[in-house]
Amino acid sequence: MSTWSEFFLITATALVLLAVIQAITFAVGHRIGRYNVVDVSWGLGFVAVAAAAAVLGSGDASRRFLLLALVTVWGLRLTWHMYRKSLGKGEDPRYTEMLERAGGNAVGTVVRKIFVTQGAAQWFVSLPIQVSAVLGPTRGVGTVVLWVGVAAWVIGLSFEAIGDLQLRRFKSDPANRGRVMDRGLWAWTRHPNYFGDATVWWGVWLIAASVWPGVVTVASPAIMTYFLVYATGARLLEQSMSERPGYPEYQQRTSYFVPRPPRSRDPGR
Template sequence: MLEMLTINLAVDVAMMVVLCLIAARIGDVSFIDAVWGFGMVVLAAVSWLQLGDPGARATLILVMTGVWGLRLALHLFTRWRAHGEDPRYARMLAKAREQGRYGSAAFKVVFGPQALLLFITSLPAQIGILAAGEPAAIGPLAWGGFALWLTGVVFETVGDAQLNAFRADPASKGKVLDTGLWRYTRHPNYFGDACAWWGIWLVAAQAGLWVALASLIGPLFLTFTLTRWSGKPLLEKGLARSRPGYSEYVARTSGFIPWPPRKG
C-alpha cells in the first residue's frame, strides 16, 4: 500500500511540474482550478491500474471519482477559457511577474501546494481502490455512499447549470441568484462537492475501519476548505462588495446545507 501511494505521489508531483511549465509559458495559472478534479481522476486511475485484479468496489470508486472529477474539470476549464485569467491568481503572482520569476513563484505558491492538497483530499479514492484489490463485493455501506455521491453530483451539476444560465442573462448583471437550488443554499456546488467525497469515503470505508480512519482526512479537509477556508468565505467576501442585496440574501439563505429560506 505504501509503495503504491508513493507511486501515486510521484505521478501527482510530475503532473504539477509539467503543468507549471505550461503556466509559465502562457503566463497564467488559472487553469489549476480545472486540474483539481482532473488530478483526482488521474490518481484514482493510477491506483486502479496498479491492481492485478480490480474488484467491483475498486471499479465503482474509480467510476465515481471519474464522473465527479471530469465533470468538474470540464466545467472549470470551459469557464477559464471563456473568462481568462482569474483575478485572484493575477494578484497573487503580480509581483513575481514584474520580477521575471513567474514560473518559480507559480510552483511555490500554486502548483506545489496543490500537489500536496490534491493527494491528501483524494485519499479516500486512492486507499479505497487499493484496499479493494481483490474482487470485493459492494455492500450496504458502499451503496449508501453511492447514493450520497449521486445526490452530490446532481446537486452541483444542477447548481452550476443554473448559475451559468443566470450569468448568461444580461438582465442578471449586478443581481443575486436566489432561485432554484440557490434559494435553499448559497453554495449548492460546494454542498454537492462535499456530498460526493463523503460518499466516496463511505464506499472506501466498506473495506474496514483502518481504511475509514486512514482516509478520513480527505473529506474532512475538503469540507473545511469549502466552508471555512478558500471556498465560501473568500467568495462571499467579494460578492458582498460587488452585489447589492447580497447581505439580505445571506440573512435569509442557508450558507451550506440546503434549507428553506428564513422569512424576513
C-alpha cells in the same frame, strides 16, 4: 507483494502522476499568463490517481472500478466546467490576492503557493481511493455503508452539476446583469457547488470505509470540506461577493453551506 507494499507503490505512483500534471499545468499557466488554469487540472488529477489505484491495486475489483467510474465522471465533468468557465477570462482574483500576500508572482512563489499546494491536496484527499484499492471485499454491514456512499456521491454530483448549470444559464441572460443568483438550488444554499463537492468526497470516503481500515482516511474528506467552506472556497468567494448590491440581503435569507429552505424575503414575517 504485501498489502502495504502495494499501497506504497500506488501512493508513490499517485505522487509522480500528480507532479507531472501540476508541472504541465504550471507550464501552460506561465505561458498564457494566468494560473487559474490549475482549476482545470484539479479533477484530472483525481482521475489519474483513481486509474492508478484501479490498475495497480489487487483489492476488491468491483470496489476499485466503482471508485474509478465515480471519480472519472465527477472529475471529467468538473474539468470541462472549469475549462468553459475560465476560457477567455483573466486571472482569478483569489490567486491574485494569494500571490500578493505571498510577496509577488515570482516563479518560486507561484509553484509553491499554487501548484505544490494543489498537488499535495489532491494526493491527501485521494487517500481513501488509494487505501481502498488494496483492501479485501466489502461484506455484511459494510455493503450498506458502501451504498450509502454511492447515494451521497449521487446527491453531491447532482448539487454540483445542477447548481453550475443554473448559474451558467442565469449569467447568460443579459436581464440578470448585476443581479444576485438566488434561484433553484441557489435559494437553498449560497454554495450548492461547494456543498456538492464536499458531499461527493464524503461519499467516496464511505465507499472506502465499507471495509477496514478504510475508515481511518476520514481526515481526507474532512480536510476537503474545510478547504471548501473556510480556506479557499466559500469564504473567499463571500468576501468578494459581499460588496455586491443585494448580496447582504441574500446572505440573510439563504443558508451559507448546508441546504435548507430559504427564509422569507419579507423581514416582517
